[in-house]
Amino acid sequence: MIKAILKKIDSGRRFLVASHESPDGDAMASTLALTNLLREMGKEVVAFNRDGVPESFRFLPGAATVVSSLAGEAPFDAGFVLDAGELRRAGNELKPLCRSLVNIDHHPHSEDFGEIYYVDENASATGIMIYRIAREGGLAISPAVALCVYTAILSDTGSFRYSNADPEAFRVAGEMIDLGVDPWSVASGLYESQSEKRLQLLGEALNTLTISPCRLYASVSVTSEMLVRTGATAEHTDGFVNYPRSISGVEVALFFRQVGPAAYKVGFRSKGKVDVGSLARALGGGGHHNAAGAVVEGELDHVRATVFARLDALLK
Numbered sequence: 001m002i003k004a005i006l007k008k009i010d011s012g013r014r015f016l017v018a019s020h021e022s023p024d025g026d027a028m029a030s031t032l033a034l035t036n037l038l039r040e041m042g043k044e045v046v047a048f049n050r051d052g053v054p055e056s057f058r059f060l061p062g063a064a065t066v067v068s069s070l071a072g073e074a075p076f077d078a079g080f081v082l083d084a085g086e087l088r089r090a091g092n093e094l095k096p097l098c099r100s101l102v103n104i105d106h107h108p109h110s111e112d113f114g115e116i117y118y119v120d121e122n123a124s125a126t127g128i129m130i131y132r133i134a135r136e137g138g139l140a141i142s143p144a145v146a147l148c149v150y151t152a153i154l155s156d157t158g159s160f161r162y163s164n165a166d167p168e169a170f171r172v173a174g175e176m177i178d179l180g181v182d183p184w185s186v187a188s189g190l191y192e193s194q195s196e197k198r199l200q201l202l203g204e205a206l207n208t209l210t211i212s213p214c215r216l217y218a219s220v221s222v223t224s225e226m227l228v229r230t231g232a233t234a235e236h237t238d239g240f241v242n243y244p245r246s247i248s249g250v251e252v253a254l255f256f257r258q259v260g261p262a263a264y265k266v267g268f269r270s271k272g273k274v275d276v277g278s279l280a281r282a283l284g285g286g287g288h289h290n291a292a293g294a295v296v297e298g299e300l301d302h303v304r305a306t307v308f309a310r311l312d313a314l315l316k
Contacts, residue, residue: 012077025155127152
């Protein structure tokens with residue numbers, strides 16, 4: 001598949017690079033890793049994310065060039081859709097704009113929507129897969145690309161705390177440091193530059209902490225009222241699910257965020273024993289064994305009861 005991707009790059013001039021809505025560190029960093037790589041090859045590239053670049057990732061090279069609308073854009077020779085799982089999460093409007101699509105992803109059950117389907121669920125991050133493309137093509141990895149690849153790995157392995165932090169993740173991260181990446185500057189950008197609004201919202205979210213009677217799962221919630229009260233936005237909730245996950249004995253953490261008058265996005269994190277990907281798919285969502293999500297319709301109490309009932313059945 002990598003050879004087919006390199007051939008596609010060689011034969012094209014104008015490319016689109018996109019990732020899923022509400023982008024996390026891997027989605028945004030891999031987008032900019034490939035964008036910078038292609039631009040350094042002399043290609044014309046439009047980097048797109050329908051939700052733009054979250055504040056915590058704006059230190060990444062090329063972040064200022066990411067667009068959130070493709071209105072008026074000329075056709076692209078190819079579109080690279082990264083870390084999306086499903087095309088709709090990046091935007092169904094991408095397909096008619098691109099002569100072909102390339103799906104690069106590490107989510108299990110990733111939708112086969114592209115002419116080229118490069119999916120490896122054993123890869124620790126989509127950023128790792130961009131690195132592989134560069135290396136197999138004999139392409140130079142610039143400081144800008146190295147910074148993005150390192151950030152993608154750091155983000156999706158939970159700073160090398162999650163089970164997907166495999167030898168390849170450490171090896172490639174070390175190589176990126178050898179190429180000039182400063183680990184402290186990345187950690188500072190990701191974790192030491194929080195806004196006051198985020199901490200105020202976090203305080204309200206932690207007040208909703210609920211631990212199940214079996215003590216195997218715990219959750220926190222954020223409503224639209226909390227966002228209005230603190231002046232925060234959805235992007236400020238990134239990482240909230242890790243707080244209930246950190247409780248001793250908890251195997252599954254859940255984060256409920258209101259996304260409509262009667263709808264909540266549910267984020268799941270597992271410490272490894274429970275496949276939350278299967279749970280999310282049963283609820284109409286998707287994701288990995290250890291990290292997944294879905295949108296569930298209803299008021300918060302109903303949504304929580306629905307999800308907890310399914311999780312109880314899964315734990316049994």
